[in-house]
Amino acid sequence: MKDLPKAFEAKNYEEKIGKRWEESGFFNPDVCVKAGVTEKDASYFSIVLPPPNVTGTLHMGHAAMLAIEDIMVRYHRMKGDRTLWIPGTDHAAIATESKVESILIKEKKMAKPKQEMGREAFLNEVRKFAKESHDTIVNQCKKMGASLDWSREAFTLDDQRNRAVRAVFKKMFDDGLIYRGFRVINWSVKGQSTCSDDELVYVERPGKLYYFKYSKDFPITIATTRPETKLGDTAVAVHPDDKRYKQFIGKTYDLEFVGEKIKVKIIADDGIDMNYGTGALGVTPAHSAVDFAMYEKQKAAGNPIDLIQVIGEDGKMTHRAGAYSDLEVEKARAVILENLRVHKLLEKEEDIIQNIGTSDRFNDIVEPLPKLQWFIDVNKKFKLKESKIKGVKSGASVTLKELMQKVVNSKQITIIPNQFEKTYFHWIDNLRPWNISRQIWYGHQVPVWYRKEEIYCGINAPEGEGWVQDKDTLDTWFSSGLWTFSTLGWPDENGDLENFHPTSVLETGHDILFFWVARMILMTTYTLGCIPFETVYLHGLVRDEQGRKMSKSLGNVINPLDMIEKFGTDATRLSLVLGSTPGIDLKLSEEKIAGFRNFTNKLWNISRFMLINIEKPSEDIKMPAPKTDADAWILEKMQNVIKDVTAQIENYNYSMAGEILRDFTWGELADWYLEIAKIEGGKSLVLNYLLNTVLKLWHPFMPFVTETIWEEVYESDALLMVEKWPKVGRKKFDSAVQFEIIKNVVTAIRSWRSENKIDAVKLLSAVIVPEKNQKLVIENAGIIEKLARLEKLVITEKMENHNGKKVFLAAGMEIAVDFEGVVDKGKETKRLKDEIDSVTKYITGLEAKLSNADFVSRAPAVVVEKEKAKLLEVKDKLLKFEAQLKSLN
RNA sequence: GGGCAAUUAGCUCAGUUGGUUAGAGCGUUACAUUGACAUUGUAAAGGUCAGAGGUUCAACUCCUCUAUUGCCCACCA
Numbered sequence: 001m002k003d004l005p006k007a008f009e010a011k012n013y014e015e016k017i018g019k020r021w022e023e024s025g026f027f028n029p030d031v032c033v034k035a036g037v038t039e040k041d042a043s044y045f046s047i048v049l050p051p052p053n054v055t056g057t058l059h060m061g062h063a064a065m066l067a068i069e070d071i072m073v074r075y076h077r078m079k080g081d082r083t084l085w086i087p088g089t090d091h092a093a094i095a096t097e098s099k100v101e102s103i104l105i106k107e108k109k110m111a112k113p114k115q116e117m118g119r120e121a122f123l124n125e126v127r128k129f130a131k132e133s134h135d136t137i138v139n140q141c142k143k144m145g146a147s148l149d150w151s152r153e154a155f156t157l158d159d160q161r162n163r164a165v166r167a168v169f170k171k172m173f174d175d176g177l178i179y180r181g182f183r184v185i186n187w188s189v190k191g192q193s194t195c196s197d198d199e200l201v202y203v204e205r206p207g208k209l210y211y212f213k214y215s216k217d218f219p220i221t222i223a224t225t226r227p228e229t230k231l232g233d234t235a236v237a238v239h240p241d242d243k244r245y246k247q248f249i250g251k252t253y254d255l256e257f258v259g260e261k262i263k264v265k266i267i268a269d270d271g272i273d274m275n276y277g278t279g280a281l282g283v284t285p286a287h288s289a290v291d292f293a294m295y296e297k298q299k300a301a302g303n304p305i306d307l308i309q310v311i312g313e314d315g316k317m318t319h320r321a322g323a324y325s326d327l328e329v330e331k332a333r334a335v336i337l338e339n340l341r342v343h344k345l346l347e348k349e350e351d352i353i354q355n356i357g358t359s360d361r362f363n364d365i366v367e368p369l370p371k372l373q374w375f376i377d378v379n380k381k382f383k384l385k386e387s388k389i390k391g392v393k394s395g396a397s398v399t400l401k402e403l404m405q406k407v408v409n410s411k412q413i414t415i416i417p418n419q420f421e422k423t424y425f426h427w428i429d430n431l432r433p434w435n436i437s438r439q440i441w442y443g444h445q446v447p448v449w450y451r452k453e454e455i456y457c458g459i460n461a462p463e464g465e466g467w468v469q470d471k472d473t474l475d476t477w478f479s480s481g482l483w484t485f486s487t488l489g490w491p492d493e494n495g496d497l498e499n500f501h502p503t504s505v506l507e508t509g510h511d512i513l514f515f516w517v518a519r520m521i522l523m524t525t526y527t528l529g530c531i532p533f534e535t536v537y538l539h540g541l542v543r544d545e546q547g548r549k550m551s552k553s554l555g556n557v558i559n560p561l562d563m564i565e566k567f568g569t570d571a572t573r574l575s576l577v578l579g580s581t582p583g584i585d586l587k588l589s590e591e592k593i594a595g596f597r598n599f600t601n602k603l604w605n606i607s608r609f610m611l612i613n614i615e616k617p618s619e620d621i622k623m624p625a626p627k628t629d630a631d632a633w634i635l636e637k638m639q640n641v642i643k644d645v646t647a648q649i650e651n652y653n654y655s656m657a658g659e660i661l662r663d664f665t666w667g668e669l670a671d672w673y674l675e676i677a678k679i680e681g682g683k684s685l686v687l688n689y690l691l692n693t694v695l696k697l698w699h700p701f702m703p704f705v706t707e708t709i710w711e712e713v714y715e716s717d718a719l720l721m722v723e724k725w726p727k728v729g730r731k732k733f734d735s736a737v738q739f740e741i742i743k744n745v746v747t748a749i750r751s752w753r754s755e756n757k758i759d760a761v762k763l764l765s766a767v768i769v770p771e772k773n774q775k776l777v778i779e780n781a782g783i784i785e786k787l788a789r790l791e792k793l794v795i796t797e798k799m800e801n802h803n804g805k806k807v808f809l810a811a812g813m814e815i816a817v818d819f820e821g822v823v824d825k826g827k828e829t830k831r832l833k834d835e836i837d838s839v840t841k842y843i844t845g846l847e848a849k850l851s852n853a854d855f856v857s858r859a860p861a862v863v864v865e866k867e868k869a870k871l872l873e874v875k876d877k878l879l880k881f882e883a884q885l886k887s888l889n
Numbered sequence: 890g891g892g893c894a895a896u897u898a899g900c901u902c903a904g905u906u907g908g909u910u911a912g913a914g915c916g917u918u919a920c921a922u923u924g925a926c927a928u929u930g931u932a933a934a935g936g937u938c939a940g941a942g943g944u945u946c947a948a949c950u951c952c953u954c955u956a957u958u959g960c961c962c963a964c965c966a
Contacts, residue, residue, distance in 0.1 A: 420893090
């Protein structure tokens with residue numbers, strides 16, 4: 001028998017265990033089948049890892065994700081499913097490119113790296129950086145114990161994924177869902193690229209609202225926060241019912257505004273708020289998404305207005321701004337305001353708080369301007385050729401938006417926690433065309449080629465001379481939207497797609513529900529006509545102990561690798577899973593992780609103790625027959641734990657599953673059963689069985705310590721990782737209750753002793769009276785004596801009426817205890833009788849009411865039905881109570 | 890402005906169709922300690938379940954309002 005160290009030092013074992021897992025090849029379900037660990041006809045379970053961005057290292061949020069998914073995966077693997085967890089990374093286009101750009105600026109002292117280096121050289125730098133990040137990420141995933149099938153690893157920007165991207169793009173292009181349009185988009189001057197609406201971060205900041213007139217001869221005062229854009233005004237919109245302005249609607253004015261000639265038409269639009277500002281809106285179609293919408297509305301109605309772009313992509317005024325051209329926007333604003341003041345056209349300045357859109361990635365204020373871009377139309381009907389979606393027939397005409405709504409509405413996809421379904425629908429309702437092209441270099445290039453007036457969209461470049469490919473790249477979410485099927489080989493066929501798709505669960509943070517989850521639903525329902533996953537499990541974000549976001553600037557970042565080094569991977573994993581609720585942010589502190597480190601050590605020591613007390617530990621052991629009351633008690637508890645833990649895991653309640661296990665392991669197994677085992681002595685098969693089962697149940701949660709113990713105890717090469725998940729055996733043993741009683745007697749004695757500060761209590765009697773007229777004789781009274789010895793209890797005097805509850809009598813006399821934990825029959829009977837009384841009274845009343853012809857005829861049918869339903873319900877309850885009462889006696 | 894949620898012990902949170910005496914971890918206090926484990930054990934203290942109404946035989950649980958907090962969305966110029 002081995003002599004194990006007193007404390008579990010995680011870092012002495014983790015690397016070795018990790019290697020054993022990897023070398024076994026069992027992370028790959030095909031290997032499991034070949035080795036006979038998994039049955040050939042087993043059901044499939046698959047998850048894709050939300051690919052981390054190759055912008056750096058993993059943080060606690062990633063660690064939480066890996067921990068939860070690994071629990072799912074290890075559980076299903078042990079359960080016998082063909083379990084696949086696919087790893088991968090995301091090229092994260094803009095994020096990675098701008099990160100590398102800023103590194104080059106900082107370290108190589110370049111002013112404009114992209115211009116200085118050129119496309120290929122710059123991209124090489126980005127690829128180098130991405131490769132390094134990727135390697136770090138892979139290493140970190142392995143450290144977390146994540147049982148990912150690395151043989152299937154994918155990258156959103158590799159060749160295989162590129163083919164998937166081109167194929168989907170072309171399909172959408174051919175269906176007319178992808179189009180090139182000239183629209184107002186969000187432009188980042190700093191990043192020299194567009195951003196999609198979802199990528200904007202709104203920031204509140206104080207601003208000024210200026211009330212002014214274009215010129216003296218213009219009748220309407222308008223308000224604006226951005227006077228410089230007013231050079232691009234081509235209309236003034238008022239509410240059609242606004243009496244102040246009704247007379248002007250339809251008129252066109254040729255004006256001189258701060259020295260420049262502009263032409264403004266007065267139009268009516270019922271979207272105008274009469275009470276805000278002056279009730280009149282200067283319409284700038286080129287520099288406001290709202291105004292652009294009005295521009296299109298006017299065009300559609302046959303009353304077109306002009307569109308004049310006065311701000312350029314460089315953030316300066318364009319030649320259309322006349323004398324103001326080439327001025328920076330801010331400067332132009334100052335000059336124009338000064339001009340208005342001089343000519344007494346500025347009527348009022350008002351301080352306001354404005355909500356301003358900024359680009360998250362580039363960290364600058366977004367400039368709305370018109371540009372030719374690629375869009376996905378979510379509202380256009382197309383024919384879904386082959387549909388496996390419930391409620392949508394093959395060949396049906398649908399929109400992408402409808403598909404996205406349908407699959408969640410009809411519960412083909414379940415979102416946990418389900419309040420996020422509401423958020424999801426709300427978002428879809430407001431969904432607008434998705435701008436998918438970016439003017440950056442790192443990413444999938446748009447698979448469209450131009451030759452003079454010709455346009456070609458295809459998977460490969462067209463034949464012939466003179467074709468030039470579109471320089472734009474695709475939004476990173478376009479490629480990650482294909483993730484569930486592009487990782488399984490699509491558009492090729494290798495069997496994986498057929499076996500593992502739709503995937504079983506998608507587990508990710510609730511912050512990317514729209515960015516990613518919704519887009520995967522869009523892309524998959526469109527491309528394959530099926531759902532990408534059956535269940536979406538959203539975890540909360542990991543925050544610091546005060547609930548703040550972890551950020552470098554706050555200095556409150558807890559690095560997973562540091563915690564792993566300090567407390568071990570298992571402790572780190574547990575701290576992220578236990579005490580967390582799906583969708584709700586988790587507050588994490590080092591103390592919490594330390595607490596779980598203590599638990600891993602406890603489990604280690606429980607095993608050490610058992611090791612000493614098990615004759616010949618066997619890996620393969622069935623539930624043995626109990627020899628003592630304590631055996632019966634713990635075996636019964638163990639069965640319930642197997643049942644409950646399994647059920648909780650199946651219900652995605654990992655926190656609850658872990659808590660049940662911890663309470664059992666620490667509270668019942670260690671604190672009670674092992675203490676008794678010390679007294680009763682003897683080597684026991686029950687111990688063997690308990691250790692075996694507990695290790696299996698804990699393995700998905702804390703794989704390293706359990707695998708280590710497994711190896712040390714059984715001294716074999718067999719991996720716990722692929723052992724079979726425990727099954728519930730016999731659940732009832734009569735003598736279990738005997739031990740439950742003993743346990744409660746002991747607890748009561750301890751409490752009494754502690755309160756009365758009495759060290760020595762002599763306990764000789766083993767007769768217990770739970771109720772006045774009923775004596776319960778504990779059959780193996782020896783245990784009580786042994787326990788008494790253990791507790792150093794010697795009853796030396798008569799004790800009664802303590803707290804009005806507990807009465808201990810001296811040697812040879814009866815002991816009466818108000819049993820807590822064990823059902824107090826007297827009280828419970830009374831309670832149930834009271835319940836039955838009150839419910840019966842209610843039933844009688846209801847029945848009288850329902851048999852009253854007057855009520856039945858007068859009351860609305862709905863009410864009568866409701867009352868009837870309620871009657872049935874209450875009668876059910878009554879039966880339940882009566883059954884409980886019966887089982888009690 | 891619209892939507893979604895939260896409010897339970899000093900702190901972090903459970904509480905699954907309304908039905909036992911509302912639970913756990915941490916922290917606090919007292920005691921214990923050669924023994925599998927001080928990364929320990931035993932016990933105790935601590936809650937008018939945010940507030941006010943309502944529905945019900947019965948409310949932490951359902952409804953309404955109020956207060957506070959958080960998140961998401963949105964074009965108020």
